[in-house]
Structures are given as C-alpha cells and as structure tokens.
Amino acid sequence: xxxxxxxxxxxxxxxxxxxxxxxxxxxxxxxxxxxxxxxxxxxxxxxxxxxxxxxxxxxxxxxxxxxxxxxxxxxxxxxxxxxxxxxxxxxxxxxxxxxxxxxxxxxxxxxxxxxxxxxxxxxxxxxxxxxxxxxxxxxxxxxxxxxxxxxxxxxxxxxxxxxxxxxxxxxxxxxxxxxxxxxxxxxxxxxxxxxxxxxxxxxxxxxxxxxxxxxxxxxxxxxxxxxxxxxxxxxxxxxxxxxxxxxxxxxxxxxxxxxxxxxxxxxxxxxxxx
Amino acid sequence: xxxxxxxxxxxxxxxxxxxxxxxxxxxxxxxxxxxxxxxxxxxxxxxxxxxxxxxxxxxxxxxxxxxxxxxxxxx
Numbered sequence: 565x566x567x568x569x570x571x572x573x574x575x576x577x578x579x580x581x582x583x584x585x586x587x588x589x590x591x592x593x594x595x596x597x598x599x600x601x602x603x604x605x606x607x608x609x610x611x612x613x614x615x616x617x618x619x620x621x622x623x624x625x626x627x628x629x630x631x632x633x634x635x636x637x638x639x640x641x642x643x644x645x646x647x648x649x650x651x652x653x654x655x656x657x658x659x660x661x662x663x664x665x666x667x668x669x670x671x672x673x674x675x676x677x678x679x680x681x682x683x684x685x686x687x688x689x690x691x692x693x694x695x696x697x698x699x700x701x702x703x704x705x706x707x708x709x710x711x712x713x714x715x716x717x718x719x720x721x722x723x724x725x726x727x728x729x730x731x732x733x734x735x736x737x738x739x740x741x742x743x744x745x746x747x748x749x750x751x752x753x754x755x756x757x758x759x760x761x762x763x764x765x766x767x768x769x770x771x772x773x774x775x776x777x778x779x780x781x782x783x784x785x786x787x788x789x790x791x792x793x794x795x796x797x798x799x800x801x802x803x804x805x806x807x808x809x810x811x812x813x814x815x816x817x818x819x820x821x822x823x824x825x826x827x828x829x830x831x832x833x834x835x836x837x838x
Numbered sequence: 839x840x841x842x843x844x845x846x847x848x849x850x851x852x853x854x855x856x857x858x859x860x861x862x863x864x865x866x867x868x869x870x871x872x873x874x875x876x877x878x879x880x881x882x883x884x885x886x887x888x889x890x891x892x893x894x895x896x897x898x899x900x901x902x903x904x905x906x907x908x909x910x911x912x913x
Contacts, residue, residue: 572898581853582897588857592896744893770857783862786894 575599575609577629584623586694588782590741590767591621594659594688597744597765599628601751613654615644617669619661620695620769621688638669641676644683652823655755656683663693663701666722670702677731677760681822684754684761687724690769698772709776724764725813734759736814740766742789743810750812758821766793766808845887846903847879853899860891860900 568574576599585591602612612630616622618637625632631654635643644656665673665687676683692710693699700710705721728736735757739747747765754761768774768785779785794800796811847868856875866884869877869891877900879885891900 571901576898581850582855582899583853585896587855587896588859589896592898593894596893596895596898741894741896782857782896783859786859786863 570600570603572596572599575602575629576627580627583627585620586769586771588768588770588785589620589694590690590765590769590782590786591624591688593741593744594621594686594747594765594767595624595627597741597748598624598657598659598686598751600748601755602630604748605752605755607655607755611653611655613644613647613651613656615640615647615656615658617660617664618695619664619693620690621659621661622664624659638664638667639672640664641669641672641683641685645676645679645681648681648683649823649826652682652827657686657755658683659686659688661693661701662687662689662691662703662724666724666727667702674727674731677728677733677762679822680732680734680759680819682758682760684751684757684763686751686754687762687764688767689724689764690767690773691721692769692773692776694769694772698776704773708773711772711776724762728762728764729814732760732819733762733814734816734819735761735812736764737762737812738764738766738808738810740789740793740810741768742786743793746810753812753815757815758817759819843887844905845882845885846905847882847885848901848903849877849879850897850899851876853897855897857896859894859896863890863894865890 609630614625614630615633616625617640625634640658644658648656691704698711700713700717703721704717708717725736737750739750754763770782774785793808793810796809854876861869868881868885870880872878887902887904892902
C-alpha cells in the first residue's frame with residue numbers, strides 16, 4: 565500500500581463513523597496521524613495489533629481496521645505484553661489516555677518500560693478524565709479546575725517524558741496535535757524503534773479541560789500548543805523556561821529487547837531437548 | 839504551478855462535527871461552516887493544497903485530492 569495515495573478509508577472501520585469523540589477533540593487528530601504513520605511505513609494491516617484500555621482515547625482500537633483488543637482499564641500494556649511474547653512479529657501499538665497510562669496503569673507503564681519490550685505506547689495527554697465526566701488526572705497539575713476539584717487541584721503532575729526516561733524506556737518523545745506532521749513522524753520512529761517507545765501527544769479536551777479552565781474552544785487550545793511548546797533546546801527556553809519541549813528525548817539501541825532475551829532463555833533451557 | 843492542478847475537496851458531511859479547526863487554520867480562507875454547522879469549500883479555486891485541514895481534521899472528514907490537469911483530461 566506504500567505507493568498508493570493515503571486514504572483514511574483503507575485503514576478504518578467505516579461502520580463506526582462518525583466517531584464518538586466530542587467536536588474538536590484532539591484524539592481524532594492522533595488517530596489520523598497514526599493512520600498516516602502506518603501508511604508511510606508501508607505496514608500490512610495484519611501486522612499490527614492495537615491494544616487499548618478504557619477511556620476516550622482507548623476507543624481508537626475500535627476504529628482502526630487492524631487486529632485490535634479493547635481490554636481493561638490501565639492494563640492495555642499487560643495485554644500487549646502477552647500478545648507480543650506469543651507473536652513477536654506483530655507490531656504492538658497501545659494508545660492510552662493520561663489517566664489510563666499513569667494512574668490506573670501506572671505500575672504497568674513503568675514495568676513495561678523497565679523490561680524494554682517492543683511496544684509503542686502512545687500517551688494521549690489531555691490532562692483530564694474526559695469519558696467519566698471531567699475528573700482531574702495525575703497530569704492535570706496544580707491549580708487546575710476539574711469537576712472533582714471545584715476549588716482547584718493541589719496535586720502536582722507527572723512529567724511523562726521524565727518518568728518514562730527514568731523507568732528505562734529506550735525511545736521517549738513528545739509532540740502535540742497542532743504539530744500533526746511532526747506527530748506522525750514521531751509515531752513512525754516509535755513504531756520502527758526496537759524496544760519500548762513512549763510517545764506523549766498533547767491533545768485538547770475542549771469539553772471538560774478547556775471549558776473548566778477557561779482555555780477557550782478547540783481552536784484556541786490548539787493555538788496554545790503552538791505558543792506554549794518549543795523544539796528541544798530552543799533558545800526561547802532561556803527567556804521562558806516554562807515552555808514545553810517537543811521532540812525526541814531518548815533513543816537508545818544498546819539495551820536488549822525483552823522478547824529476544826526471552827527467546828534466548830528458552831533456547832538455553834531447552835538445550836539438548838529441542 | 840497551482841493552476842496546473844485541479845484540487846478537489848472531498849468532505850464527508852455526516853462525519854463533520856463543525857469544530858471549526860479546519861476553517862481557522864486554512865491559510866487561504868477556502869473553508870467555511872454552512873448553515874448546518876458543517877464545513878464547506880466556498881472558495882475551492884484559492885486552495886493551495888497545503889493539507890493543513892486534512893492533517894488537523896479530528897473527524898477525518900476532509901480529504902484533498904490533487905490531480906494534474908493533463909492527467910485529469912486523459913481520465
């Protein structure tokens with residue numbers, strides 16, 4: 565399919581469209597970037613398995629025409645680990661929301677990163693639990709409004725990039741839905757990387773996060789991604805260190821991949837018998 | 839260069855939710871929302887096929903089809 569012009573309809577389950585996401589929700593742009601990345605990599609639809617948990621973002625698995633597993637909240641990475649170990653030839657992609665990845669599935673996230681199993685985790689960070697009605701998430705940060713924080717939050721947020729880095733992920737990157745092309749390129753690199761890849765994508769939730777925090781509509785929130793983010797190491801950081809950095813933070817190829825290491829153990833254990 | 843091409847806007851109106859992202863980011867003001875709040879290409883001749891609308895449409899409702907005019911005539 566590589567040379568054919570990109571058409572969404574080759575990669576989606578059209579019977580489920582229009583999708584359930586709110587008007588202006590950034591998750592659709594992540595879906596579109598993911599499909600473009602798959603198209604440009606020239607992957608066969610049967611080579612990919614999408615595993616997701618629960619949440620707005622996790623609905624992606626139902627919309628794509630690949631192998632898909634819609635599993636339990638926060639445990640998508642565990643299911644993906646199982647799939648990957650039994651069928652290492654499949655490309656495992658796990659789209660997760662911020663709450664799904666780092667609150668409910670926080671433990672699974674750090675251990676998948678530690679094992680360096682060849683899975684691409686796409687963390688769609690909208691800084692809120694959208695599907696359940698706008699509760700604050702571990703990525704909301706201090707002083708934000710949410711339905712469960714009417715007098716603003718007092719919890720500090722995780723930095724997904726720093727967390728993934730220190731947990732041992734071998735590919736860590738960040739982009740936003742405003743930078744849709746960059747986002748596609750980063751997803752492509754993440755899928756190609758042999759090892760655990762974490763791609764954080766900042767995406768807007770105009771319905772809850774935007775409305776509660778007076779950040780305007782979807783268009784305004786996307787404009788904010790343009791003004792509030794810079795490429796890694798940009799000079800603008802000297803003047804304004806609060807800007808969010810985008811790009812590839814970690815890319816290591818010297819750590820053994822988990823499935824390969826496991827295969828070697830099987831070989832050792834079976835010596836003389838197989 | 840632009841004149842040699844015929845650019846078509848394939849818009850899936852049923853999928854469009856009228857968020858206005860494409861209208862806002864179009865550098866040539868080609869797109870507008872119609873009376874039903876769905877996107878419409880009102881000035882297709884101004885389109886430069888930058889694809890910003892297609893890339894950023896969260897509803898996967900817009901596709902830009904570019905045809906070279908000569909090829910188009912053959913078809």
